[in-house]
Amino acid sequence: xxxxxxxxxxxxxxxxxxxxxxxxxxxxxxxxxxxxxxxxxxxxxxxxxxxxxxxxxxxxxxxxxxxxxxxxx
Numbered sequence: 863x864x865x866x867x868x869x870x871x872x873x874x875x876x877x878x879x880x881x882x883x884x885x886x887x888x889x890x891x892x893x894x895x896x897x898x899x900x901x902x903x904x905x906x907x908x909x910x911x912x913x914x915x916x917x918x919x920x921x922x923x924x925x926x927x928x929x930x931x932x933x934x935x
Contacts, residue, residue: 910931910934913927913930913934
């Protein structure tokens with residue numbers, strides 16, 4: 863029916879090989895696309911940093927600093 867029995871094992875081994883190769887290619891593509899992505903900078907962290915710098919330079923008094931800091935939250 864199926865020859866001497868070597869047809870199905872060889873076909874199965876080929877299918878496993880192709881499946882393994884496909885998984886490697888998919889993994890490489892996913893790794894390459896996710897490697898280039900970086901999280902967007904947080905606008906609030908940047909604003910808090912600038913606010914702290916202005917407070918440290920004495921441009922803002924304590925009340926104004928805390929009022930603006932509360933606005934960012």
